[in-house]
Amino acid sequence: MKILPTIYITLLSTTAAFAPPPSSRTFNTLHSTTEAAIASTANDEVNPGDRDILVRCASGKQVERTPVWLMRQAGRYMAAFRQYSDKYPFRERSETPSMAIELSLQCHRAYGMDGIIMFSDILTPLPTLGIDFDVVKGIGPVITTEVRNVEDVKKLKDAESVNFDETLPFIREILTSLAKEAEDANTSLIGFVGAPFTLAAYTIEGKSSKHCLRTKEMMMADENGSSKAMSLFLDKLAAMIGNYGCHQIECGAQVIQVFESWAHQLSPRQFEEFAKPASQKAIRIMKEKYPDVPVIYFANGGSSYLELQRDMGADMIAVDWSVDMAQARKILGPDIPISGNIDPTILFGTKEQIEQAVRDCIDKAGGPGKHLLNLGHGVMQGTPEEAVGWLVDECKRYRGKEA
Amino acid sequence: MKILPTIYITLLSTTAAFAPPPSSRTFNTLHSTTEAAIASTANDEVNPGDRDILVRCASGKQVERTPVWLMRQAGRYMAAFRQYSDKYPFRERSETPSMAIELSLQCHRAYGMDGIIMFSDILTPLPTLGIDFDVVKGIGPVITTEVRNVEDVKKLKDAESVNFDETLPFIREILTSLAKEAEDANTSLIGFVGAPFTLAAYTIEGKSSKHCLRTKEMMMADENGSSKAMSLFLDKLAAMIGNYGCHQIECGAQVIQVFESWAHQLSPRQFEEFAKPASQKAIRIMKEKYPDVPVIYFANGGSSYLELQRDMGADMIAVDWSVDMAQARKILGPDIPISGNIDPTILFGTKEQIEQAVRDCIDKAGGPGKHLLNLGHGVMQGTPEEAVGWLVDECKRYRGKEA
Numbered sequence: 032m033k034i035l036p037t038i039y040i041t042l043l044s045t046t047a048a049f050a051p052p053p054s055s056r057t058f059n060t061l062h063s064t065t066e067a068a069i070a071s072t073a074n075d076e077v078n079p080g081d082r083d084i085l086v087r088c089a090s091g092k093q094v095e096r097t098p099v100w101l102m103r104q105a106g107r108y109m110a111a112f113r114q115y116s117d118k119y120p121f122r123e124r125s126e127t128p129s130m131a132i133e134l135s136l137q138c139h140r141a142y143g144m145d146g147i148i149m150f151s152d153i154l155t156p157l158p159t160l161g162i163d164f165d166v167v168k169g170i171g172p173v174i175t176t177e178v179r180n181v182e183d184v185k186k187l188k189d190a191e192s193v194n195f196d197e198t199l200p201f202i203r204e205i206l207t208s209l210a211k212e213a214e215d216a217n218t219s220l221i222g223f224v225g226a227p228f229t230l231a232a233y234t235i236e237g238k239s240s241k242h243c244l245r246t247k248e249m250m251m252a253d254e255n256g257s258s259k260a261m262s263l264f265l266d267k268l269a270a271m272i273g274n275y276g277c278h279q280i281e282c283g284a285q286v287i288q289v290f291e292s293w294a295h296q297l298s299p300r301q302f303e304e305f306a307k308p309a310s311q312k313a314i315r316i317m318k319e320k321y322p323d324v325p326v327i328y329f330a331n332g333g334s335s336y337l338e339l340q341r342d343m344g345a346d347m348i349a350v351d352w353s354v355d356m357a358q359a360r361k362i363l364g365p366d367i368p369i370s371g372n373i374d375p376t377i378l379f380g381t382k383e384q385i386e387q388a389v390r391d392c393i394d395k396a397g398g399p400g401k402h403l404l405n406l407g408h409g410v411m412q413g414t415p416e417e418a419v420g421w422l423v424d425e426c427k428r429y430r431g432k433e434a
Numbered sequence: 435m436k437i438l439p440t441i442y443i444t445l446l447s448t449t450a451a452f453a454p455p456p457s458s459r460t461f462n463t464l465h466s467t468t469e470a471a472i473a474s475t476a477n478d479e480v481n482p483g484d485r486d487i488l489v490r491c492a493s494g495k496q497v498e499r500t501p502v503w504l505m506r507q508a509g510r511y512m513a514a515f516r517q518y519s520d521k522y523p524f525r526e527r528s529e530t531p532s533m534a535i536e537l538s539l540q541c542h543r544a545y546g547m548d549g550i551i552m553f554s555d556i557l558t559p560l561p562t563l564g565i566d567f568d569v570v571k572g573i574g575p576v577i578t579t580e581v582r583n584v585e586d587v588k589k590l591k592d593a594e595s596v597n598f599d600e601t602l603p604f605i606r607e608i609l610t611s612l613a614k615e616a617e618d619a620n621t622s623l624i625g626f627v628g629a630p631f632t633l634a635a636y637t638i639e640g641k642s643s644k645h646c647l648r649t650k651e652m653m654m655a656d657e658n659g660s661s662k663a664m665s666l667f668l669d670k671l672a673a674m675i676g677n678y679g680c681h682q683i684e685c686g687a688q689v690i691q692v693f694e695s696w697a698h699q700l701s702p703r704q705f706e707e708f709a710k711p712a713s714q715k716a717i718r719i720m721k722e723k724y725p726d727v728p729v730i731y732f733a734n735g736g737s738s739y740l741e742l743q744r745d746m747g748a749d750m751i752a753v754d755w756s757v758d759m760a761q762a763r764k765i766l767g768p769d770i771p772i773s774g775n776i777d778p779t780i781l782f783g784t785k786e787q788i789e790q791a792v793r794d795c796i797d798k799a800g801g802p803g804k805h806l807l808n809l810g811h812g813v814m815q816g817t818p819e820e821a822v823g824w825l826v827d828e829c830k831r832y833r834g835k836e837a
Contacts, residue, residue, distance in 0.1 A: 242814065244779060251783040298777040298810075299758035300794075334738035335756040353738040355702040374701040376647060380654040391703075407701075411645065 078217075085145040085219040086285045088403045089325035089347045091368045097399045098145035099426040100221065101419065103409030104138040105150045109416060111137045121166035125151050128204040135209055139216060141416070142423045146219040146286070147209055149279075153225025153290050154233065155202075156275045159193040160267065161186070162234055171239045178234050179249070184263045190270035195278040203282045210283025222284025224276050226291035226330075227268035227313060228306035231261070233293070243296045250305055265309040273316025280321050287317060288327040289345065295332020302330075303339055314344040327370055331408065337362045352407025356395035369396055372407035378418040385418055386425040398431030481620075488548040488622040489688045491806045492728035492750045494771045500802045501548035502829040503624065504822065506812030507541040508553045512819055514540045524569035528554050531607040538612055542619060544819070545826045549622040549689070550612055552682075556628025556693050557636065558605075559678045562596040563670065564589070565637055574642045581637050582652070587666045593673035598681040606685045613686025625687025627679050629694035629733075630671035630716060631709035634664070636696070646699045653708055668712040676719025683724050690720060691730040692748065698735020705733075706742055717747040730773055734811065740765045755810025759798035772799055775810035781821040788821055789828040801834030 085098040107116055115124055115134060124130045134150040154164050154172050162176040177183055196203055206222065213220040225233075232246040240246075252258040276287045289310060297306055314326050329349035330340060340348050341363055349370035350359045356372055363369060377388045389404065396402035404426045410419065488501040510519055518527055518537060527533045537553040557567050557575050565579040580586055599606055609625065616623040628636075635649040643649075655661040679690045692713060700709055717729050732752035733743060743751050744766055752773035753762045759775055766772060780791045792807065799805035807829045813822065 242779065244782065244814075244816075247779040248782055251780075251787060255784055255787060295756070298755050299761070301777075332756070335754075336758060336761070338758075338761055351738075352701050353698070353735070355739060355741075358702070358739070358741055374704075376645065376650040377654075379647065379651055381658050384654060384658060411647075413647075 081145065082214075082217045083219055083285070085221070085403060086325060088401075089286050089327055089368060089370070090323075091325075091346060091366075091401065093400055095399065096430060097393050097396075097402050097404050097426055099404040099423055100144040100146040100148065101138075101406050101410050101422070104142075104144055104148065104419070105134050106138075106410050107412045108410050108414040108419070109137055109141070111141075120168070121152070125155060126199075126201045128201050128208065131201065131205045132208050132212070135205070136212060138419070139218065142420045143427075144218070144423055146221045147213050147216070148221040148223065148288075149205055149209060149284070151202075151205075151223070153223070153230065153292060156195075156199060156224070156271060157230065157234065159188065159195065159198045159275070160190065160271055161188045164233075172233060173238050174234050175237070176234065177237075178231075178264060179245070179260070181258060181260045181263060184260055184267060187267060190267045190274065193271060193274060195275060202278065206279060206282035206284055213283075213285075219285050220283055221286050221288060222276065222279035222282075223288040223290060224272045224279070224313070226289050226306065226328075227265045227272055227309035228297070229291050229293040230268050230272070231264050231309075232296060234264075240296075243293070246296070247301075250301055254304070261305065265305060266312070269309045269312035270316070272313040276313065276317040276326070277320050280317070280324050284324075286325045286327065288329060288349065289314060291328070291330040291333060293332070294330035297333070299336040299339060302333065302336055306330075307339065307343070311342075311344050318344060327403075329370070334359070341367065347403065349403075349405065350407065356392050360396060365397075366401075368401045368403065370403040370405050372405070373422070375406045375408050375411050375414070378406075378410065378414045378422065380418075382418075382421050385421045389422055389425040390429050393426070393429055394432050484548065485617075485620045486622055486688070488624070488806060489728060491804075492689050492730055492771060492773070493726075494728075494749060494769075494804065496803055498802065499833060500796050500799075500805055500807050500829055502807040502826055503547040503549040503551065504541075504809050504813050504825070507545075507547055507551065507822070508537050509541075509813050510815045511813050511817040511822070512540055512544070514544075523571070524555070528558060529602075529604045531604050531611065534604065534608045535611050535615070538608070539615060541822070542621065545823045546830075547621070547826055549624045550616050550619070551624040551626065551691075552608055552612060552687070554605075554608075554626070556626070556633065556695060559598075559602060559627070559674060560633065560637065562591065562598065562601045562678070563593065563674055564591045567636075575636060577637050577640050579637065580640075581634075581667060582648070582663070584661060584663045584666060587663055587670065590670060593670045593677065596674060596677060598678060605681065609682060609685035609687055616686075616688075622688050623686055624689050624691060625679065625682035625685075626691040626693060627675045627682070627716070629692050629709065629731075630668045630675055630712035631700070632694050632696040633671050633675070634667050634712075635699060637667075643699075646696070649699070650704070653704055657707070664708060668708060669715070672712045672715035673719070676716040679716065679720040679729070680723050683720070683727050687727075689728045689730065691732060691752065692717060694731070694733040694736060696735070697733035700736070702739040702742060705736065705739055709733075710742065710746070714745075714747050721747060730806075732773070737762070744770065750806065752806075752808065753810065759795050763799060768800075769804075771804045771806065773806040773808050775808070776825070778809045778811050778814050778817070781809075781813065781817045781825065783821075785821075785824050788824045792825055792828040793832050796829070796832055797835050 084094050088094045088098050107113055131150045135147055139147045157164050164172055164174045166172050210220050232243050235246045236243055249261045253261040317326055325346040327347040327349050328343045328345035331351050334351050334354035347368040347370050350372045352372050352374040373388050373392050377385055483498055487497050491497045491501050510516055534553045538550055542550045560567055567575055567577045569575050613623050635646050638649045639646055652664045656664040720729055728749035730750040730752050731746045731748035734754050737754050737757035750771040750773050751766055753775045755775050755777040776791050776795050780788055
């Protein structure tokens with residue numbers, strides 16, 4: 032396989048704005064460029080198993096090595112990505128197919144992760160229920176539709192009659208193109224959704240919130256029987272999200288990750304009473320319709336109540352970096368496939384430290400099989416680009432302590 | 435016992451600025467004022483066991499009921515407290531004995547927790563090493579002394595030769611008065627210190643930080659052998675903090691809580707390699723000199739690696755609200771006394787919900803004995819004052835499922 036120097040790739044990506052995605056031939060030549068990749072024989076030719084190694088792993092099937100992708104692998108740490116993010120607001124980037132496709136592919140071209148993930152946001156489907164949002168630079172998401180009581184929930188659109196091709200037409204266009212790109216690049220296509228509680232809390236608070244006090248007051252009102260607004264809202268969101276996951280699968284996604292991004296806001300009891308059953312419902316909708324498509328559940332900040340996540344109905348549990356992988360394995364049990372969980376700040380370390388972290392994580396998860404390597408949170412802004420390559424390459428190279 | 439209406443207590447507190455603390459006679463009449471307290475026979479007369487029930491519990495001794503205090507029990511949720519916090523900057527309030535004493539006592543007068551905690555901050559002793567800080571309204575603590583490398587650490591003052599009576603003369607004055615007040619009020623006096631990693635990270639970052647990237651880069655430099663700045667800094671801080679804890683004990687504190695407030699910034703590996711040995715050293719210094727004074731260790735945001743906290747050298751482990759108390763008990767084992775861990779947002783619920791949360795927490799911890807009730811984080815601003823009373827009263831009333 033021909034290896035191009037990083038500088039050439041960056042130039043290509045930079046000039047590719049709004050251009051159709053590169054042809055499959057070009058695409059396939061733009062694989063990992065780091066020293067380790069050049070040295071590694073495993074990466075020097077296309078391995079037919081790479082196409083679905085991530086999907087098989089998430090399904091709990093035997094795999095020949097630990098697959099890898101990174102949350103926020105398409106992100107601001109890449110100069111090529113910033114060419115877009117500095118220029119176009121988030122919704123334009125994520126809802127304009129040519130841009131969303133390009134932004135999804137950049138990192139895979141550069142580092143060859145085992146999956147391409149659609150560039151999008153967990154809030155993207157909210158407008159299907161009549162909830163308006165924007166992502167404001169320096170503030171983050173801002174939601175202008177008020178949902179505080181039963182009447183507000185009833186005013187929202189019916190989750191069952193959402194037509195995603197009508198309300199979010201760009202999703203089919205993006206995923207259909209990416210599915211073709213993934214096939215040509217011999218890799219998998221990952222879709223994702225936000226979990227109902229997180230979307231509810233975002234909506235109720237209107238923006239990022241330190242304590243989610245309004246949301247908690249609504250949960251407490253539900254618990255003491257003075258309102259059913261929270262349960263009704265979560266139920267509606269769960270139905271929409273389940274259907275949205277199915278839609279992504281129908282458009283080409285081969286695996287769906289469910290992001291409970293605000294799990295750190297929940298006490299274990301609140302997780303059990305509100306967030307968990309709502310996520311279970313969304314997952315159940317996907318699994319009943321598409322039993323062979325694996326679902327990964329990730330509760331960010333929920334590592335202190337992993338014991339409650341054994342029965343989410345998902346095929347794989349993703350864990351954040353605040354728990355030791357060996358302890359996560361112990362609490363979740365030997366059978367559940369686990370995704371995670373390297374501390375993203377490790378990517379600011381040396382090549383040796385990054386490679387050691389990869390090996391430690393794989394070994395603690397029990398070696399290849401039942402483990403999909405990822406960070407325990409998204410790639411941080413400012414992460415050196417080459418560090419991402421070192422991580423991906425070491426994961427593809429390492430075969431565990433026994434090898 | 436005579437019960438005064440809340441309004442009268444508030445007036446008294448409000449007019450007490452800079453006045454000497456109320457005499458013990460006045461003090462004793464200003465006890466819990468809530469309905470539950472009035473109804474409870476247990477609170478109607480002074481129980482001699484109340485004087486040291488918190489200390490005995492933290493030491494792992496048998497207690498007749500679950501004792502209770504609340505992190506940030508002296509805080510902005512109280513109108514009487516805001517009379518000071520709206521007017522005087524933090525350092526003035528915490529370093530002027532008459533104010534610090536008054537602010538420590540207000541909550542105990544109103545709600546009768548099982549301990550009075552000195553109104554102070556974990557950063558208070560930093561100037562003893564030559565590290566300057568201020569607490570800026572709306573920003574929080576700001577530290578102006580740069581510590582980034584070995585030279586910076588070496589420029590700091592020697593931890594072993596700190597004379598706390600010279601550098602922080604107000605501490606002896608505050609604690610000596612509070613010790614007398616606690617004795618008169620038939621309750622315990624709690625001292626506290628920040629853990630070395632948290633103080634190091636605060637200093638290195640200069641202020642509150644989302645990712646503590648500088649601190650993590652310093653830890654990684656230590657790990658790859660390119661610098662010893664972090665180890666040296668932690669070691670110096672551990673010595674100072676250990677000695678500072680001893681000083682508080684010598685001034686009258688009967689129990690010391692160690693706050694690792696930024697444990698959420700640490701991966702389990704970083705906790706094990708940096709934060710844990712430094713905290714162990716600080717705790718060891720206190721326990722070697724004062725083996726009978728219990729030490730409580732609290733890693734805020736560290737509930738996902740409780741398995742690493744069994745051997746801190748502390749008498750009791752405090753847990754935050756992100757872990758289920760039954761799971762914390764399971765991971766820590768049956769013998770370790772545990773403090774915690776009610777979700778502070780529960781205090782925005784109804785009286786019934788608050789009382790239920792108290793009973794659930796006590797039952798999950800295994801009933802009275804080996805459990806000191808607390809929140810899993812500080813009392814939040816905006817918390818209704820009466821809610822704190824409901825929590826304290828229910829804890830004092832409840833004797834566990836078997837009773």
